Amino acid sequence: MRDLVIVKLGGAAITFKDRPFSIRLHDLERIASELSSALKSGCIDNMVIVHGGGSYGHIVVETYRKMYRRKLELNTNMFVDTVLAMRELNNAVAEVLRYHGLPVIPMDTHSIVYIGIDGVKLYIDTIEKLLNYKLIPLLYGDVVITYSGFNVLSGDDIVAELAIRLKANRIVFVTSVDGIYTRSGNVIEILKYSEIDRVLTSHVSNTSSGVDVTGGMKRKLAAIKRAFQSENLETVYIVSGLVPKRLKSVLCNENAMCTRIVRG
Numbered sequence: 001m002r003d004l005v006i007v008k009l010g011g012a013a014i015t016f017k018d019r020p021f022s023i024r025l026h027d028l029e030r031i032a033s034e035l036s037s038a039l040k041s042g043c044i045d046n047m048v049i050v051h052g053g054g055s056y057g058h059i060v061v062e063t064y065r066k067m068y069r070r071k072l073e074l075n076t077n078m079f080v081d082t083v084l085a086m087r088e089l090n091n092a093v094a095e096v097l098r099y100h101g102l103p104v105i106p107m108d109t110h111s112i113v114y115i116g117i118d119g120v121k122l123y124i125d126t127i128e129k130l131l132n133y134k135l136i137p138l139l140y141g142d143v144v145i146t147y148s149g150f151n152v153l154s155g156d157d158i159v160a161e162l163a164i165r166l167k168a169n170r171i172v173f174v175t176s177v178d179g180i181y182t183r184s185g186n187v188i189e190i191l192k193y194s195e196i197d198r199v200l201t202s203h204v205s206n207t208s209s210g211v212d213v214t215g216g217m218k219r220k221l222a223a224i225k226r227a228f229q230s231e232n233l234e235t236v237y238i239v240s241g242l243v244p245k246r247l248k249s250v251l252c253n254e255n256a257m258c259t260r261i262v263r264g
C-alpha cells in the first residue's frame, strides 16, 4: 500500500497576503528545497501539492465582491480574471518547485472539478495515473463551475476532497502561523478530532493575515474535519512555512513546532 502525503502550500506562506500579486520568493525557494530534501531522504513516497490563493486569487475575488456584491456567482469576468491570476501564481510556484528537482505536473482545478447539487465532483483518474509514475500533481485553490454558476473552491477544500478520493495518509498544511493558537497565544501541539469543534468555538476566528475570501483558519479546520471521513488519514499537520526546517521535520516525522491533528 502506497504512503501518500498531500501538502497544501498556503497562500499565507508563499505570498504576502497583504500585498497584491506578490510572492514570498525567498520562502518559496526554501519550502521547495525542504520538500525536495524530504523526497530524496525517502520521507515521502507519493505526494500531491495544492497551493492557496494568497495575494492572487483572494484579491481578485475580493475586488469583484466589492464591486458587484450580488450575482457574483454569475460574473464571467470574475471567473476569467481569477483563473488567469491563479495560473500566473501556479506557474511561478511550478517553476520554483521544478528548479528544486520536484517533478510537478500543474493541473488546472477548474478543468477537473464541477460542483453539483450533491457536492464536489472531481475527475481523479489522471491524478491517480500521475502518482503511479511518481509525478507530483500540482493543483490550486480556484473558481470552479457549479450547478448555479461559478464559485470559489478553496485550496483547503480541494485538499479534503483529494484526501478522501486518493486515501491519503497524511496532510500537511503549510501556512504563516506556528499552528493553531489558543486565545492565550500558545500553540496547541496535539489536537484530537473529537476536540476540533470545541477549539473552533473557543479559539479560532475566520480572520487571516490579509485579504481572504475562504474563511482563514476556521474553514481550514472544517475542511480537516471532512478529510477525516477517510479512514486512511492518520495525521494532519499545520506548520509554519516561514521558519526554516519545520516543514522537512514534519514530513520526516521528526519533532518540530506545529499542530498535529489525530483521530480520537
Ligand SMILES: Nc1ncnc2c1ncn2[C@@H]1O[C@H](COP(=O)(O)OP(=O)(O)OP(=O)(O)O)[C@@H](O)[C@H]1O
Pocket: 009, 010, 011, 012, 013, 017, 051, 052, 053, 054, 055, 058, 155, 174, 175, 176, 177, 179, 180, 181, 182, 203, 204, 205, 206, 207, 208, 209, 210, 212, 214, 215, 216, 217, 218, 220
Ligand atoms: N486560533 C488561530 N490560530 C492560528 N491562526 C489563526 C487562528 N485564528 C485565526 N487565525 C488566522 O488564520 C490565518 C491562516 O489562514 P489563511 O487562510 O490566511 O492562510 P492560508 O490558508 O495559508 O492561505 P490561503 O488561504 O491563501 O491558502 C492566520 O494568519 C491567522 O491570522
Ligand SMILES: [Mg+2]
Pocket: 010, 052, 156, 212, 214, 215, 216, 217, 220
Ligand atoms: Mg486559507
